[in-house]
Amino acid sequence: MEKLRTVRGVHDLLPDILHKQNLVINEGLKISEKYCYQQIETPIFEFAEVFTKPLGKTSDIVTKENYIFKDRSEDELMLRPEGTSGVVRAFLNAGLTQDIPKRYSYYGPMFRYERPQKGRLRQFKQFGIECIGINNSMADVEVISLGHAFLEKLNILDKINLKINTLGDSETRLKYRKALVDYLNDYKSELSNESIKRLSENPLRILDSKNETDKKILINAPNIIDYLNEVSQERFEKVCSGLSALKIKYQIDKNLVRGLDYYCHTAFEFITSDLGSQGTVLAGGRYDGLAKMLGGVDTAGVGWAAGVDRLSLMINEEFANKPDLVLMAVSENLEPLLMPIMKKLVDKGLKVEILITGNMSKKFKRANKVDASYAIILGEEELSKNIIKLKNLIIGSERLITLDEAIKVIKNL
RNA sequence: GCAGCUGUAGCUCAGUUGGUUAGAGCGCCUGGUUGUGGACCAGGAGGUCGUCUGUUCAAGUCAGACCAGCUGUACCA
Numbered sequence A: 001m002e003k004l005r006t007v008r009g010v011h012d013l014l015p016d017i018l019h020k021q022n023l024v025i026n027e028g029l030k031i032s033e034k035y036c037y038q039q040i041e042t043p044i045f046e047f048a049e050v051f052t053k054p055l056g057k058t059s060d061i062v063t064k065e066n067y068i069f070k071d072r073s074e075d076e077l078m079l080r081p082e083g084t085s086g087v088v089r090a091f092l093n094a095g096l097t098q099d100i101p102k103r104y105s106y107y108g109p110m111f112r113y114e115r116p117q118k119g120r121l122r123q124f125k126q127f128g129i130e131c132i133g134i135n136n137s138m139a140d141v142e143v144i145s146l147g148h149a150f151l152e153k154l155n156i157l158d159k160i161n162l163k164i165n166t167l168g169d170s171e172t173r174l175k176y177r178k179a180l181v182d183y184l185n186d187y188k189s190e191l192s193n194e195s196i197k198r199l200s201e202n203p204l205r206i207l208d209s210k211n212e213t214d215k216k217i218l219i220n221a222p223n224i225i226d227y228l229n230e231v232s233q234e235r236f237e238k239v240c241s242g243l244s245a246l247k248i249k250y251q252i253d254k255n256l257v258r259g260l261d262y263y264c265h266t267a268f269e270f271i272t273s274d275l276g277s278q279g280t281v282l283a284g285g286r287y288d289g290l291a292k293m294l295g296g297v298d299t300a301g302v303g304w305a306a307g308v309d310r311l312s313l314m315i316n317e318e319f320a321n322k323p324d325l326v327l328m329a330v331s332e333n334l335e336p337l338l339m340p341i342m343k344k345l346v347d348k349g350l351k352v353e354i355l356i357t358g359n360m361s362k363k364f365k366r367a368n369k370v371d372a373s374y375a376i377i378l379g380e381e382e383l384s385k386n387i388i389k390l391k392n393l394i395i396g397s398e399r400l401i402t403l404d405e406a407i408k409v410i411k412n413l
Numbered sequence B: 001g002c003a004g005c006u007g008u009a010g011c012u013c014a015g016u017u018g019g020u021u022a023g024a025g026c027g028c029c030u031g032g033u034u035g036u037g038g039a040c041c042a043g044g045a046g047g048u049c050g051u052c053u054g055u056u057c058a059a060g061u062c063a064g065a066c067c068a069g070c071u072g073u074a075c076c077a
Helices: A015-034 A049-055 A084-093 A137-153 A170-185 A193-201 A203-208 A212-219 A230-245 A308-314 A332-347 A360-369 A380-385 A403-411
Strands: A045-047 A068-070 A076-079 A102-111 A123-132 A160-166 A264-272 A280-286 A301-307 A325-329 A352-355 A374-378 A388-392 A398-401
Touching: A015 A102, A015 A123, A015 A137, A015 A308, A045 A049, A045 A084, A049 A076, A049 A084, A084 A102, A084 A123, A084 A301, A123 A137, A123 A308, A137 A160, A137 A230, A137 A264, A137 A280, A137 A301, A160 A230, A170 A193, A170 A203, A193 A203, A203 A212, A230 A264, A264 A301, A280 A308, A301 A308, A325 A332, A325 A360, A332 A352, A332 A374, A332 A380, A332 A403, A352 A360, A374 A380, A374 A403, A388 A403, A398 A403
Parallel strands: A325 A352, A325 A374
Antiparallel strands: A045 A076, A068 A076, A102 A123, A123 A301, A160 A264, A264 A280, A280 A301, A374 A388, A388 A398
């Protein structure tokens, strides 16, 4: 096919789907504003290091899913695969490390070179929030609570489960990592190829394996909960009891690992079974090490990102941008008089579609198609008396009245 | 990335063991109605059958490659 088309996994968002996505984003913005999160926007591409450093050299995003390119000045740039790194980078660049805490919300397109499917695109939209500069575990609870409230506003909470886990602090993870590797080394010959590779590179991610043999081996693997030092242990308990106090239901999933290196302590995912294998709809965690990885001052942070495309697939909203009325003239020479009328109607807050193609029959057919309730018709007869004809398209009745009267009738509907 | 399924009109789909000019419903356009819609009637436009290569006297139909979508898996939002 030599026709022009979009790149694989990159879709046009026609009005009906974009409208749904905007609803999702608007709910996100509204609820985050209530929690005093302020909207921020960062560039959709950055120096590649902004992502490669914090995400970790072994993450899929960096190794095979990236959109990296060089610009004309040979700078290595990368289309952003996620939002957090850019937001934290912006926070550091603005010199705000003394001005904490900061609560940010953002939305926009992200890019990952993946195998496209329903709910998985190469250009997709995320809405996310970041709470920067608070080490207190109550920030974790706040952030999860906000995510929960967001999904509640979208009216899809009943289709979603929350899973949480803790990755502990760096001391914990070092100890646990060693224990896990020791355990898994005994089964090295039975593990999947992917997991064998990870054993040396990023063993924690083996916990996430969906391979059946791997899963069996993992049943008796050491549990990170047993390796938590006192600080990490206490944190996790506080987060759990904080959620319970909010009556937010959750399941602890000890195999929940975030794919990105910068996470520590709390990790969580809101998961649905409605979207096939793309179950994760909102996910995040704590990323205390991120600011330092970017070369900035060590700053705590916790946040999440939600998949707007996925969420919009879950909400039932009919998109009807139907006009309050249609406006037409009976002959072409009267059409110039319609624009001032339209201006007045719009100024009064009405949604108007002006009909300037076809004969009267066509115009009424169009009015029908766009599901307008009223038609305002201007003809020679009406013009001479300085009135218009108002037709109620639902019951079919017509009245000759002034424009001001017509506006009142339409608005009283 | 790996595996499977699918691709015929704007949409949903039919198309027999390969055989004239590829069909239906819906939608669209024109007219029946020169100031009036939904229903109805009549007519019409719209397809290089995803693309390319091959097999054959003959390909929408068979084969291969590629492209795209979907499903699962990996991974992730």
